[in-house]
Amino acid sequence: MVTPKRKDAQQLTELILDTARDLFTKFGVDSVSMHQIAKAAGVGQATLYRRYTQKGDLCLELIDDHFNRFKNDIEQLLASIHDQPVLDRLKAVFRRLVVFASDETALLKAIHISLVHNRCIENDKRTFFTSPPYMFLHSTLTHLLKESQDSGQTVPFDPAFTAHIYIASLAPFTLQHLSEDYGMSTDAIVEQLLRTLICPLFKPNNPE
Amino acid sequence: MVTPKRKDAQQLTELILDTARDLFTKFGVDSVSMHQIAKAAGVGQATLYRRYTQKGDLCLELIDDHFNRFKNDIEQLLASIHDQPVLDRLKAVFRRLVVFASDETALLKAIHISLVHNRCIENDKRTFFTSPPYMFLHSTLTHLLKESQDSGQTVPFDPAFTAHIYIASLAPFTLQHLSEDYGMSTDAIVEQLLRTLICPLFKPNNPE
DNA sequence: AATAATAGCGGACAATTGTCCGTTTGTCAA
């Protein structure tokens, strides 16, 4: 049976990713067009589009390393403080999450636009909400929220639903707005988010 | 001095809006291109683009009537229940808001994409966050939240910040996800939102 | 009414996104 694969395919993929990374850092994600990436990498448009149908897909790939680091951070963090109260763990995860979102605003915006927009056009399976990063975040938050819920320290709420809402409120454009137009530092945003979204779910800190 | 204005300009604007409305309801907002609208209305592209640089701008105009009705609803609603507790008023506004967002998903998605995306490209003054609808919502919610805060019934939080977060969590794509993929009815979404975002801000319902 | 002046129309044009198909190139069988 004949199932040949080119060995240079993988090399081209890496060439494309490297080129895109370069152009993005040089000119900014928004100013770089798909054709520009293809041309700079010296490949045909189809070669690029066959791998990444939209800039968002490419960004998702580029952010992968960063996200894996972030994921490991979260897992280590959770392991290192597994004996602390669940509220503290939630806060820690949230803080790390906001920092990640702030660090990666440029790529995240492109991802958000492409994937969310795409979702709107066709009923593709590949949506923002089914991407591995989203699912990891959602599952991590849901677990912590469920534990909080089960521990009886909170008012009643639906953990999975609440996790969706938490992530929605961290949309890159929201954060950008709060930071640039509204003049809040990342720390201030974290503090307010904890105060507004998380702490109130827990029953009075100064117990009866 | 000579400052002639064409009187047919306004008529063309209305022709464009009517045409767009028709095409949108016939084929869906996403499937209709700007040129298609111009052609169907029998005007040049520039005539269309001079009025609305993006589909989102057009949608913002189209939604205007609906939004004004919504705005009046909210104002009447608030007037009719001005003597009820602020928590109840907040809940009522929120419920009406979610219903509006669910009814107008199609247009709101297009608006969201264009305005939020545009914001990302150039530092235009005209952003999603400075559009009249956003500002009305934000100011209405902020007032109610501030009143709640001042009445001493709540935990401490920043009303304006919280209003931003509330609106962010109602992004059309989030609602669509919760409704279509997650299978929640509008009522269920409202209930969970109130339970997750609003009620917890208020001190124990069963007072000490 | 005739004229001057300009607001603003319209379609051609440029740029970007996304697709298709003829051709290349690596792999396996003989």
Add this chain to the structure above:
DNA sequence: TTGACAAACGGACAATTGTCCGCTATTATT
């Protein structure tokens, strides 16, 4: 080696978005 086969390359092509500029039509003036 060589030949056959298909994975996958590349650039031409179509579609959509967004811009520019010559020309028309309306209005104020005489």
